[in-house]
Amino acid sequence: MSILITSETKFIIQGITGREAVNLTRENLDYGSKIVGGVTPGRSGRDVYGVPVYDCVRDVVEKHGAVEGSIVSVPPGFTRDAVFEAIENGVKTIVVVTENIPRKEVAQMVELANLRGARIIGPNCLGIISPDEAKMGGMGGPAANTRQAYKKGNIGVMSRSGGMTTEIASTLTAAGLGQSTCVSIGGDAIVGTTYAELMPLFEADPETEAIVIYSEPGGRMEAELAEWVKENDSRLPIVAFMAGRFMDEMQGMRFGHAGTIVEGKEDTTAEKIARMEASGISVAERIEEIPALIQKRLAEKGK
Amino acid sequence: MPGLFIDVQVDAAVAKDAAIAKKLEDACPVDIFEASDAGVTVVEANLDECTLCDLCIQAAPEGSVKVVKLYE
Numbered sequence: 001m002s003i004l005i006t007s008e009t010k011f012i013i014q015g016i017t018g019r020e021a022v023n024l025t026r027e028n029l030d031y032g033s034k035i036v037g038g039v040t041p042g043r044s045g046r047d048v049y050g051v052p053v054y055d056c057v058r059d060v061v062e063k064h065g066a067v068e069g070s071i072v073s074v075p076p077g078f079t080r081d082a083v084f085e086a087i088e089n090g091v092k093t094i095v096v097v098t099e100n101i102p103r104k105e106v107a108q109m110v111e112l113a114n115l116r117g118a119r120i121i122g123p124n125c126l127g128i129i130s131p132d133e134a135k136m137g138g139m140g141g142p143a144a145n146t147r148q149a150y151k152k153g154n155i156g157v158m159s160r161s162g163g164m165t166t167e168i169a170s171t172l173t174a175a176g177l178g179q180s181t182c183v184s185i186g187g188d189a190i191v192g193t194t195y196a197e198l199m200p201l202f203e204a205d206p207e208t209e210a211i212v213i214y215s216e217p218g219g220r221m222e223a224e225l226a227e228w229v230k231e232n233d234s235r236l237p238i239v240a241f242m243a244g245r246f247m248d249e250m251q252g253m254r255f256g257h258a259g260t261i262v263e264g265k266e267d268t269t270a271e272k273i274a275r276m277e278a279s280g281i282s283v284a285e286r287i288e289e290i291p292a293l294i295q296k297r298l299a300e301k302g303k
Numbered sequence: 304m305p306g307l308f309i310d311v312q313v314d315a316a317v318a319k320d321a322a323i324a325k326k327l328e329d330a331c332p333v334d335i336f337e338a339s340d341a342g343v344t345v346v347e348a349n350l351d352e353c354t355l356c357d358l359c360i361q362a363a364p365e366g367s368v369k370v371v372k373l374y375e
Contacts (some may be wrong), residue, residue, distance in 0.1 A: 221330075
């Protein structure tokens with residue numbers, strides 16, 4: 001098993017005729033993903049690498065039946081409407097690749113998704129991959145590179161950075177540790193799904209035996225994760241790679257992602273490390289330490 | 304003037320409490336609250352930086368701080 005997507009997940013790409021989406025279509029098809037249709041208003045009747053294009057999500061659903069997921073790759077000004085359209089047509093997992101969406105509109109998207117029981121991954125993310133099954137988004141780039149970096153296994157990966165998701169997966173793969181599902185949750189200040197919100201899915205997945213997260217200064221996500229782990233007595237050992245330690249000496253500096261605004265005490269790397277370690281999360285200082293820490297934590301559990 | 308995205312309302316009695324003002328100033332990662340001996344001031348220019356983290360709501364007495372969503 002895996003979480004969020006499997007080899008059987010049927011999904012669409014909204015904005016499929018755009019340059020970025022055309023590349024995503026090729027990469028996802030090559031990796032084995034089931035893309036049943038694409039949407040670009042006014043482009044019905046065309047195809048992108050054999051994927052039929054429709055004017056709206058409703059037309060795809062009428063033709064192909066219910067779809068489980070959507071990659072939204074449309075300009076920022078149209079993203080909210082595209083997400084609303086997907087949600088109103090029953091799509092439950094929506095990967096929003098687009099960045100620079102106004103915060104108010106992101107909040108509206110997340111609110112509607114919560115009301116309708118849908119899940120948004122992103123915005124400003126590379127999506128989801130369940131290695132050797134399917135990917136939904138740009139994780140790992142072309143299929144050949146993706147297959148090199150990601151291998152099937154038992155480690156779940158969550159990261160605010162899309163590139164670091166692949167870096168971590170590649171490091172795990174090189175050490176013989178495959179992944180169950182890897183999720184790039186997006187780097188914006190407000191995202192549809194946080195680390196703590198993904199934990200129940202990994203917890204319920206019998207294939208997942210441990211978790212690796214990428215952590216940066218700024219934001220509350222690690223604190224929420226630490227609280228979740230303690231409150232729920234998680235069965236999963238977690239290793240966090242903490243980037244940006246230099247920022248504790250440079251207050252007010254921003255690390256890169258919009259979600260990493262460093263102002264409050266709780267946001268510093270020192271504070272995050274202390275909170276995570278207090279909840280039983282192991283913290284790696286360097287990426288190459290991650291596999292050994294995972295193996296140590298798994299060995300402690302007799303695995 | 305509220306922000307484009309949210310408005311923040313602080314109960315009048317709580318707003319004059321210097322200790323709570325300091326708590327709010329420390330809690331908010333995007334500087335929406337400014338503390339002084341006279342209490343707390345909402346910095347309107349920073350309202351649209353809100354990340355909906357709810358830390359201000361947790362820092363203040365129950366019900367005394369409201370984040371009003373202007374987008375529903």
